[in-house]
Amino acid sequence: MKKIISLAVCLVLGTFVLAGCSDNNDPFTQKEYTVDATQIEEISIDVRDRQIEVSISEDDQIHIVYFENSKETYDIMVSDEKVLTMTSASNKEWTDYIGGKPSAENRKISLQIPDALLDTLTLSTTNEDISLPALVITGSISISSNGGNITFENLDVGKALYLTVKNGDIGGTVIGSYDDFAIQSEIKRGESNLPDNKDGGEKTLNVSCNNGDVNIEFVNE
Numbered sequence: 566m567k568k569i570i571s572l573a574v575c576l577v578l579g580t581f582v583l584a585g586c587s588d589n590n591d592p593f594t595q596k597e598y599t600v601d602a603t604q605i606e607e608i609s610i611d612v613r614d615r616q617i618e619v620s621i622s623e624d625d626q627i628h629i630v631y632f633e634n635s636k637e638t639y640d641i642m643v644s645d646e647k648v649l650t651m652t653s654a655s656n657k658e659w660t661d662y663i664g665g666k667p668s669a670e671n672r673k674i675s676l677q678i679p680d681a682l683l684d685t686l687t688l689s690t691t692n693e694d695i696s697l698p699a700l701v702i703t704g705s706i707s708i709s710s711n712g713g714n715i716t717f718e719n720l721d722v723g724k725a726l727y728l729t730v731k732n733g734d735i736g737g738t739v740i741g742s743y744d745d746f747a748i749q750s751e752i753k754r755g756e757s758n759l760p761d762n763k764d765g766g767e768k769t770l771n772v773s774c775n776n777g778d779v780n781i782e783f784v785n786e
């Protein structure tokens with residue numbers, strides 16, 4: 566009797582596994598969201614298990630290129646305060662998590678923004694990297710990745726730069742001198758070229774890294 570019950574349980578679980586694998590094969594479709602950059606002052610992207618790659622837009626538009634299917638979608642909206650938000654919206658059942666994850670291409674979000682037009686940029690993801698080009702933001706940049714790296718080149722912020730990583734590294738260059746920034750950094754199980762605390766400076770650099778290394782250089786324009 567016990568063998569019969571065990572066999573029945575295995576058959577039921579096998580059915581769930583096959584169903585999950587089948588749903589994971591739901592094809593992804595490339596989509597693009599475009600909005601006039603003059604209508605946006607702040608961008609906030611908060612997603613899960615997606616690489617975020619930022620580049621400079623070649624026109625005065627903000628473009629977000631992404632991939633979604635019936636199970637993994639996004640909510641994109643613009644508030645009355647001119648804040649563009651993008652968040653993950655999953656329709657998965659627990660069986661959908663059985664099997665392989667989407668391809669690297671389908672796990673990528675490309676954000677194209679004009680230079681020096683945004684006041685605030687906030688990006689957050691898990692298990693993937695975030696990369697930014699040489700970019701001017703008139704206010705603040707906040708970047709967070711749990712399980713990925715943050716890399717950037719010649720970031721120019723008007724007020725503050727906040728960087729948070731767990732199980733990943735932070736590396737890049739910031740426009741300005743060492744004395745331009747008040748620095749706070751908290752590093753656990755890793756190495757850093759930044760001091761724990763430094764007063765002075767009109768701008769703020771706040772860095773938190775758990776189980777990773779930090780290497781940030783200050784450069785002239």
